[in-house]
Amino acid sequence: MSIITVRNLRKEFKVSKHHRGMMGTLRNLTTREFTLVKAVDNIDFTIARGELVGYLGPNGAGKSTTIKMLTGLLTPTGGEVVVNGRVPHQQRQLYVQRIGAVFGQRTTLWWDLPVIESLELLRHIYRVPPDRYRQNLHEFTSLLEMESFLNTPVRSLSLGQRMRADICAALLHDPDLLFLDEPTIGLDVVAKERIREFVRHINSARGVTILLTTHDMADVERLCSRVMIIDHGRLLYDGRLQTLQDRFGGKRELVVDFAEPYPEVTVPGATLTHYHDLRATYEFERQTISASELIGLLSTQYRIRDLSVREPDIEGTIRRIYQEGLLTGDA
Amino acid sequence: MWHTLLLYRRLMSVQMRSQMQYRTAFVLETLSTAVIVAVEFGSVALVLNRFGGIQGWTLAEVAFLYGMSETAFGFMDMIFAGFDPPVFGQHVRRGTxxxxxxxxVNITAQVMGSEFTLRRLGKIALGVAIFAFAVQANQIIWTPLKLAYLPIVMFSLFLFFGGLFIIGATITFWTVDSIEVMNILTYGSSFTIDYPMTIYPDWIRRFFTFVVPVIFLSYYPALYFLDRPELAEAPPFAPFLSPVVGIGLLLALRFWHFGIRRYQSTGT
Amino acid sequence: MTFHSTTGRIARCPSQYLYPTMRLFWEFTVRSFQRHLTYRAAAVAGLVTNFFFGILRVSVLLAILGEQESIEGYGRAELFTYMALTQAIITYLSLFGWYDLMNAVHSGEIATDLLKPMGFVSFWLARDVGRAAVALLLRGVVIMALYSLFFDMVHPTSVAQVTAVAVSLILALLISFGFRFLLNLSAFWSPNARGIGRFGFTISWFFSGFLMPLAFFPAWVQQIAYLTPFPYALNVIVEIYTGQLTGPALWQTLCIQLLWGLLLFTLAHVTLRTAVKRLVILGG
Structure with a gap:
């Protein structure tokens, strides 16, 4: 059963033109021209209950406009959004009772209050029954290791602590759906991992549907089986991350340590990029030859001491997709 | 509704506690809001005292207008601080x-609960003191009607200023650049009603009668309370319109909801 | 500890830093000019608001004047001029508050500023002169022109008087800068410097003649006011502009302005040095 249904969703903005420079400033004084910007241009997708989906795209691609429409902050220009059985922008106050949202860049907590008092206040805002509140609070604070700073004012928390407090705050009222925007931004490796662990937990153990927007591909790799990619307002890809990697992953690398020196070590289907001191590096494409075929080929001709395959990183793949517009042809 | 009110009270107490955390800063800021009123009224008092009044109004009579305006505006500025146009404009721009x-939760209650500037108590205290001086020095002939009407006037004035703040806040959905013009309506009307309206050019008096009808919340009621001779020339109902004008707040709220709807369709 | 070397530098003769200071001044002027043009809506809004409040303020003064020809040398034309000048000068002297230095202290930016190869006070003065120049040209002059369009005002009648007004304006900025700088330095001692600043600016409105022309106050208040530097930042400009101050009295006034300016500037230097020393001892 789907929790989010989006059909032909569009959002257009009128943007007034600004001319630059001295003459431009003078032109701005006299005329007012508008251009129509299609921030979101005919998107369709559905998300099933319990899914954990990554929503990716470069800055200004239409990501946050989509999220704002899904959360009821923006009214669409056209198309249809139904989330959790409601139309967000029409029934905002009722609708937001059942969702949670975390914006990594800014906190929803009260700056001068101890964390626990902010949470207490949110309990009243969302009218969480006292028992349920205690239960959730206990579970989240221990999973997120928040006990040590529950009584610290938010303004004196570290970024990682603040993020954990914000995530906890967004979940106290048992939302069906959680929007996570850059939940690991600016954190160190350990803190990132802790947050990912928790996100995975609430998704699998509590069945909370999660829509994650992030620039950190490690988040996506660890958490999302499904990703959607948006650019220039259009949905370019919706599917498994691995499929994307298979299609656009670029070259893989095989590093081989030979047991004895050979004068000539080239093999068909792969390019030798480096050969020095018994160690050779080959580049190969998964469409041309598979890793096992390549290893098979090499081991019939040479004595090999050790080898390893290096996969291209997803970060690079995604960057190439944006920069080279690899997906624009498909849509 | 009940839930909203309880929640507003909670949000308000959070604001108060946050401000009290920095005790010295709080005391200083409270004092400074008082000092501003003291210095401004002090300079008026010194001059009026020297020249024996302004257009037939004694210092004590001016103090009646002055105290009323400062007290009502002070309370409004404390309670409606979330709608203070530049402050609210920042909230919109920063995404808060x-x-x-x-x-x-009801959005209006939340905005009101987002700021509660307790330091305005300084301004309020001074306003009350000036008003008390005026009441004492003018030897007002109190009637039951006057006693009953005074709180109504004060409350209407308070609501009226609140309405202006809400209108100003709503305008920031469209623009923050020119929001300074709102000062004409808010601080402008508060300054204007510090003095008898007869001192101003006709167009200003008309502006504050028909466009921003604050004249019915201060000047005309004051004529009635002080039994000023100008009362004879004024329309007989003029001093008693304050509850009607105070409800202008409802119009402001309509505009506010319209603004939110527009904000939802355009973003910023 | 890095501040030690700078402490010495602050007091040094500023001439070798003249070029960077001039550059800085120019940069700031150009930048504020551009900003002003970009935010034209804000500029127009500011102008309209300024004009409106000016009319409210002058209405009070005219009502006090009533049927009389003039009070203490202020007739209708002089009152219009007083109102126009004080409204035009608000941004030039940052009368409604200036907390830039304070913010730099609280944010810690000050540390890098102290390391810059020029006198610290001169650095801030250059910034402020740039800011003030733009405020005077783009706001002050426009406001004066606007008011003279609508009202009968008194204007300087001779080249000498115009020169006197110009000199007085420059000296007023020096006084105002010194006062604001000192007020901002309180941030080195107190985390609540903003409150202190607000007090200071409020007091300055009263004594400078911004709330009422000083001549309207009882004599004893005027005597107290003239013991402070504030009238020399504002009230005397009006009196020179309207021709109430002439001859030896004018010369004397300009000299006192210069003295206050130098005194406050020196005081700023000395206080800064104490402040920095404190910063070094406390380790920031």
Missing amino acids: FDQLLLRP
């Missing part, structure tokens, strides 16, 4: 307003 929209 969006965060309020994401909560399942």
Whole structure:
């Protein structure tokens, strides 16, 4: 059963033109021209209950406009959004009772209050029954290791602590759906991992549907089986991350340590990029030859001491997709 | 509704506690809001005292207008601080307003609960003191009607200023650049009604009668309370319109909701 | 500890830093000019608001004047001029508050500023002169022109008087800068410097003649006011502009302005040095 249904969703903005420079400033004084910007241009997708989906795209691609429409902050220009059985922008106050949202860049907590008092206040805002509140609070604070700073004012928390407090705050009222925007931004490796662990937990153990927007591909790799990619307002890809990697992953690398020196070590289907001191590096494409075929080929001709395959990183793949517009042809 | 009110009270107490955390700063800021009123009224008092009044109004009579305006505006500025146009404009630009929209509580109550500037107590205290001086020095002939009407006038004036703040806040959905013009309506009307309206050019008096009808909340009621001779020339109902004008707040709220709807369709 | 070397530098003769200071001044002027043009809506809004409040303020003064020809040398034309000048000068002297230095202290930016190869006070003065120049040209002059369009005002009648007004304006900025700088330095001692600043600016409105022309106050208040530097930042400009101050009295006034300016500037230097020393001892 789907929790989010989006059909032909569009959002257009009128943007007034600004001319630059001295003459431009003078032109701005006299005329007012508008251009129509299609921030979101005919998107369709559905998300099933319990899914954990990554929503990716470069800055200004239409990501946050989509999220704002899904959360009821923006009214669409056209198309249809139904989330959790409601139309967000029409029934905002009722609708937001059942969702949670975390914006990594800014906190929803009260700056001068101890964390626990902010949470207490949110309990009243969302009218969480006292028992349920205690239960959730206990579970989240221990999973997120928040006990040590529950009584610290938010303004004196570290970024990682603040993020954990914000995530906890967004979940106290048992939302069906959680929007996570850059939940690991600016954190160190350990803190990132802790947050990912928790996100995975609430998704699998509590069945909370999660829509994650992030620039950190490690988040996506660890958490999302499904990703959607948006650019220039259009949905370019919706599917498994691995499929994307298979299609656009670029070259893989095989590093081989030979047991004895050979004068000539080239093999068909792969390019030798480096050969020095018994160690050779080959580049190969998964469409041309598979890793096992390549290893098979090499081991019939040479004595090999050790080898390893290096996969291209997803970060690079995604960057190439944006920069080279690899997906624009498909849509 | 009950839930909203309780929640507003909670949000308000959070604001108060946050401000009290920095005790010295709080005391200083409270004093400074008082000092501003003291210095401004002091300079008026010194001059009026030297020249024996202004257009037939004694210092004590001016103090009646002055105290009323400062007290009502002070209370409004404390309670409606969330709607203070430049402050609210910042919330919209920084996205903190969006965060309020994401909560399942009446948005107006949340904005009101987002700021509560307790330091205005300094201004309020001074306003009350000036008003008390005026009441004492003018030897007002109190009637039951006057006694009953005084709180109504004060409350209407308070609501009226609140309405102006709400209108100003709503305008920031469209523009923050020219929001300074709102000062004409808010601080402008508060300054104007510090003095008898007869001192101003006709167009200003008309502006504050028909466009921003604050004249019915201060000047005309004051004529009635002080039994001023100008009362004879004024329309007989003029001093008693204050509850009607105070409800202008409802119009402001209509505009506010219209603004939110527009904000939802355009973003910023 | 890095501040030690700078402490010495602050007091040094500023001439070798003249070029960077001039550059800085120019940069700031150009930048504020551009900003002003970009935010034209804000500029127009500011102008309209300024004009409106000016009319409210002058209405009070005219009502006090009533049927009389003039009070203490202020007739209708002089009152219009007083109102126009004080409204035009608000941004030039940052009368409604200036907390830039305070913010730099609280944010810690000050540390890098102290390391810059020029006198610290001169650095801030250059910034402020740039800011003030733009405020005077783009706001002050426009406001004066606007008011003279609508009202009968008194204007300087001779080249000498115009020169006197110009000199007085420059000296007023020096006094105002010194006062604001000192007020901002309180941030080195107190985390609540903003409150202190607000007090200071409020007091300055009263004594400078911004709330009422000083001549309207009882004599004893005027005597107290003239013991402070504030009238020399504002009230005397009006009196020179309207021709109430002439001859030896004018010369004397300009000299006192210069003295206050130098005194406050020196005081700023000395206080800064104490402040920095404190910063070094406390380790920031």
